[in-house]
Amino acid sequence: MTRELHELAGPSLASTLTADSIIVLPTGSIEHHGPHLPLATDLILADLMSSKIVDAAVATGLDVWRLAPLAYTKSDEHHWAPGTMWVSWDTLMRTLVDLGRSVANTPARTLVFYNGHGGNTALLMVALRELHIQFGLRTFLMNAGMPAGDGVNGPDERGFGIHGGHGETSMVMALRPELVNLSLASRAVPDQIADFEHVKFNGGSVAFGWQSDDFGPSGVIGDPTEASAAWGLHLVAASTAQGVAELAEIARFNK
Numbered sequence: 001m002t003r004e005l006h007e008l009a010g011p012s013l014a015s016t017l018t019a020d021s022i023i024v025l026p027t028g029s030i031e032h033h034g035p036h037l038p039l040a041t042d043l044i045l046a047d048l049m050s051s052k053i054v055d056a057a058v059a060t061g062l063d064v065w066r067l068a069p070l071a072y073t074k075s076d077e078h079h080w081a082p083g084t085m086w087v088s089w090d091t092l093m094r095t096l097v098d099l100g101r102s103v104a105n106t107p108a109r110t111l112v113f114y115n116g117h118g119g120n121t122a123l124l125m126v127a128l129r130e131l132h133i134q135f136g137l138r139t140f141l142m143n144a145g146m147p148a149g150d151g152v153n154g155p156d157e158r159g160f161g162i163h164g165g166h167g168e169t170s171m172v173m174a175l176r177p178e179l180v181n182l183s184l185a186s187r188a189v190p191d192q193i194a195d196f197e198h199v200k201f202n203g204g205s206v207a208f209g210w211q212s213d214d215f216g217p218s219g220v221i222g223d224p225t226e227a228s229a230a231w232g233l234h235l236v237a238a239s240t241a242q243g244v245a246e247l248a249e250i251a252r253f254n255k
């Protein structure tokens with residue numbers, strides 16, 4: 001039986017889902033990822049990884065369903081690059097609220113965003129609370145993030161590797177190799193800010209506003225030059241196992 005929610009007929013959905021059902025909504029993006037990766041990189045990762053995770057979670061007995069992915073999201077940090085197809089923060093916020101309202105009109109009470117684009121994270125966090133308060137949904141955010149190269153596994157990306165870098169490029173090489181042209185890849189690690197102790201992209205005590213060409217003309221933030229399908233396959237397997245474990249914990253949270 002399909003686990004793609006949108007492939008069910010409406011009455012079948014209403015009789016099949018229960019209050020324990022979990023609905024996963026993948027969020028991707030269509031945005032510049034440098035010369036070596038397709039614009040749809042984040043969409044491909046969110047779509048294919050969420051599909052693998054949902055299938056594997058269902059095989060363990062979890063009641064999980066997947067919605068069609070949201071392709072166009074908040075990619076304004078790449079607004080300068082031709083091919084980036086983005087919506088503004090308030091458009092995405094209203095879309096998430098509207099989709100949450102629609103999910104609340106099913107028997108399911110749990111909505112999980114599976115996010116492939118880091119630029120959406122802050123807004124998705126706001127949406128988690130908004131949908132919880134407005135519609136009584138249990139809301140969660142899972143991230144398709146992958147580790148930066150650390151000099152052992154891949155080149156040392158100095159904690160960056162957040163956009164078009166080693167991990168992401170490797171995963172696309174594993175999943176859609178025909179879309180990657182590694183001969184066009186080059187290192188674009190922002191060494192000028194790597195030694196800052198407080199002001200950081202993620203996890204520092206001081207955050208900052210940025211767009212991707214602040215750090216170099218390629219718009220890449222990371223080092224994809226040593227990416228490989230073999231490392232990508234390792235990350236795909238690890239991310240799938242991690243995703244199943246996360247869904248299992250979500251299923252027993254708040255019970």
Ligand SMILES: [Zn+2]
Binds near residue numbers: 163
């Ligand atoms: Zn990406």
